[in-house]
Amino acid sequence: MTQAATARQTVPVRKGSIQRSRRWALTWSYVFLVLFAVFFLMPPMHMFITSLKSSGEVAAITNPWWVFAPTLDNYAALLGSSTYMTFFRNSAVVSLIVVVVTMLISIPAAFALSRMKFWGSTSLATGVFLTYLVPDTLLFIPLFKIFAFVHEHTGIELINHWWALIIIYPTLSVPFATWILIAYFASIPKELDEAALIDGAGYLQMLVMIFIPVALPGIIAATIFAFTVSWSQFLYPLAFTTSTDQLVLPVGIITTLIKGDVYNWGQIMAGALLGAAPPLIIYAFLMDYYIAGLTAGATKG
Numbered sequence: 214m215t216q217a218a219t220a221r222q223t224v225p226v227r228k229g230s231i232q233r234s235r236r237w238a239l240t241w242s243y244v245f246l247v248l249f250a251v252f253f254l255m256p257p258m259h260m261f262i263t264s265l266k267s268s269g270e271v272a273a274i275t276n277p278w279w280v281f282a283p284t285l286d287n288y289a290a291l292l293g294s295s296t297y298m299t300f301f302r303n304s305a306v307v308s309l310i311v312v313v314v315t316m317l318i319s320i321p322a323a324f325a326l327s328r329m330k331f332w333g334s335t336s337l338a339t340g341v342f343l344t345y346l347v348p349d350t351l352l353f354i355p356l357f358k359i360f361a362f363v364h365e366h367t368g369i370e371l372i373n374h375w376w377a378l379i380i381i382y383p384t385l386s387v388p389f390a391t392w393i394l395i396a397y398f399a400s401i402p403k404e405l406d407e408a409a410l411i412d413g414a415g416y417l418q419m420l421v422m423i424f425i426p427v428a429l430p431g432i433i434a435a436t437i438f439a440f441t442v443s444w445s446q447f448l449y450p451l452a453f454t455t456s457t458d459q460l461v462l463p464v465g466i467i468t469t470l471i472k473g474d475v476y477n478w479g480q481i482m483a484g485a486l487l488g489a490a491p492p493l494i495i496y497a498f499l500m501d502y503y504i505a506g507l508t509a510g511a512t513k514g
Contacts, residue, residue: 297469324416
């Protein structure tokens, strides 16, 4: 048998082997994808099922994954409650203002650290990210001390006011948002800077006219992160707010729907699902931008 004939027989064998390998890889990919989906969708599904149950059905010893008498009373009770709507309004106002403050700080800071190179800029950028890694549990005690110092010397009471959270939350959102934007700005070709400088543009014009439009996916990713952090934060509002009219949604649900050892599970689950709706809607519409921004932030720098 000639070498050409041997090669013709070998090629189909190799193609068949490659096709079988691809089929096995695809099959196992779907298996793990299904397991992943089941694992992560079980908690919200259980929350939704529980939110459709009355208190009596929740307490009864029945199948926890089935609703025998579905009801929307839990949702109606929350949406008709002025207290719950106050929690929702406080969370919305705080989150939106924190997003604006975060972007006003992070965008210029990231632009300066990534494009306006100066002595210590690299170390400062790394320090900004390391600040984000400090746990919340280590920060709220020094913040208490700062608030006490401010009250002692100025008479301004910062404890138990929802607007004080607008001052606190950027300590969590600004470092990480700045780090994402530093990486994204650094990935933009430097030829754009040079062309803008030759045309007589200043750094502010470069930022507004060139970098913000080009880095829009990174800015959207940082915005979503800032909104998610401020919307879902639990420790700081638990520590710094106590009055019912000053609480935000995560803390308000727990403090008002749990009375002693009595848990109103139906309304707790309904309130948690309603509270999760705004971030879920944002992620649904802007997921592509979020992934693009985080990918650039993780691989560039």
